[in-house]
Amino acid sequence: MESFFTRFKNVLVLVAILLAQTIGLAIQVRRPVESGAPDGSNVTLLRYWAVSIVAPFERVFHGIGSNVRGVWTNYIDLRNTRQQNRDLQDQLARLRLEQASLAEDAIQGHRLQALLSFQQHYVASTVAAQVVGTSGSELSRVIYIDKGSKDGLKPDQAVITPDGIVGKLRDVFPYTAQVLLINDQTSGAGVVLATTRIRAILRGSTTGRIEINNLTPDDRIKPGEQVLTSGGDQIYPRGLPVGVIQSISPDIEHQPYTIIRLKPAANLDQLEEVLVITGTQTALPAVTQKDLAIADQTAKAQAAAKAAAKAAEEEAAEEAAARSAAQIVADHLPSLHDPNHPDAATPNAPGSPDAAANPGGTVPRPLPALHPDRYSPGSTPSATDLTPGAPAPAAPALPSTPATSTLPSTPKPATTTPATTPKPAPPKVPRPQSPVTTKTDPEP
Template structure:
């Protein structure tokens, strides 16, 4: 027996270790009613303890390396490369002041919107509290796309909290330790998030594939889905608030397993491979800080003052219009009632004259088509309104041919008063124009 153990000790040690690990794996796998095996999403106490030990051993040196790298980066960006920083600081302070007021106004709108939606029975979730954290490590395995952040339960983090950046969503908190937390990235194969295609309003489940790319699965074939369409969170998974950016559609491919479905490949908005700082959404209940409340009060005061100023301005403009109308001559006739005053006349001031018919037998005195007359001359020598709008060379009815020709020749020198220069020699009313009689 002893010789057997000595002879096969290598094999026996290997088998013992493999058997122990297989038993441990069997404990961690669950068999579903659908006949599929899956890993238990919530670790047992023993597994959590092993993970905690491993994390406690690896994370301190990892954080040290990350700290040294960050320190070197900060040394350069914070002390050596400081050109134009003072000017930028002044501009940023001004921008912050403006943005604070705008944010207060938006918070007020959001609060009002929530009240209205509560009245309508909607359950909309908003982001009200976040915790900023730094990414300092990964799992090191491409089968497990998780990363570690430097905030844990001490900072108020809990399981299933959404993790985002300014660009879009990046994952959710999977496991929490006192000072660290493990975040499952959205491009992991086991992750899932409810998403919505912004234009076509088609819903689907966002998952990661083996290459770490994002894809929306469970989407029926639809020709309207095109590359470039934005993808946002749908808000139905109770992890991510609705409307957060996810990415854009990069490719649409048919599902090889089921032709009725398509795989929508998505390019993530956030750079999931190079994450440095993330935000963990710790609360989606309305909680305003004292500063935010003060800003909102200031915003309301400013809004009231602005509305009063606009009202005064409108009143002043109305007064000025009345005074102008009273002072303008001809706009009011004392003998007419107010509703028949010329100022209230909406008819066009210069109606277009009817176009005369062309002569049946034109002669040398007939009007030339295409020639323009700005003003005609009547028998009494007064200028008549110009039929220029008709685009014809027309003399007023009853105009003698010579006067008509004179009018035709005078149209090029019409003074601003509308009276042609040639009408200065026109005979007075009742007299015959020179050359009238042959």
């Protein structure tokens, strides 16, 4: 007998160790399988010992890394800070406007919820924590944070980032806590599709992806649709971003269901800081209420400014319409002015003496005739010089056509009136361009 144990010592030790671990596994999985459920007290104790050994080293390494990064961030990498600040201010202004546009709907929604006694859970308090380590295994998607039960953390509290949900607390130790990420194969969360409002269950996978696999094919579900928490799991508050649908494919192993793969809203691969939701409340938090009130005021101010702008615009439009009517009428009337004449711009100019003397405008005088005859203005004597019954005086001597006059062969072309002005052009009289030498001969 002794020789048997001596001979097979190695194998017996292996079998004994494997057997002990198998029994240990059986004890651990004996409890009802519940995804992400915390361990029994004995197992938790074992984990606590292991974490107590590893966590201090993780904290030291994390501290060193943070200091190095801090030096870089605080002293070296400040080149783009001003631009970032400007961008952030722009973003803040834009978000304030967006918030203002949604404030009225939000207030109305809260009023209706209050009327219907609808129990909504809002994030009331959070604890910020830093990620100090991981499980170190591809098969186990958990991280460790530097806050624990001493900071008020409890198992099953939701862990989020401003981008979206991250996971939930699994095991909580005094100074550290284990966070089960949503992409772990044992994870689950109640979700709702933002557009179609279809409720579903989100699960992690062995490959580290998050997917929905309890829905049958539906044409309404499209890639790109946002997925939010539904609040039905009693862990994640309702309405937090989960991710965006990336692809939809049939589940070959579980027909007729589909596998809807999601791109997580939070960057689960590079988590540095997270927020643990330590408390929720049915009413809106005071800070949020204040923000909402400010947003409401902004919305009202915006509406007032918009109304004033609209009124001013209408008034201007009316004025423009009236003016344009007068303009149209004026354009259709014959004009006494020659816009092309050099003097056209000056008559009746505001402030000129003519304008004051003749408010109705100056009557234009005819231009001197090139070849005057008895009909030409000025060739007929004034009525005061005439005697009734007396014979008509001889016609005044008219200048004959100059024999040697150097008249231009072609008259100066009249300036064309722009096509846009339908005013009839006044009669043009060609004028000599150069001094004319005339020889006056008595009329035969």
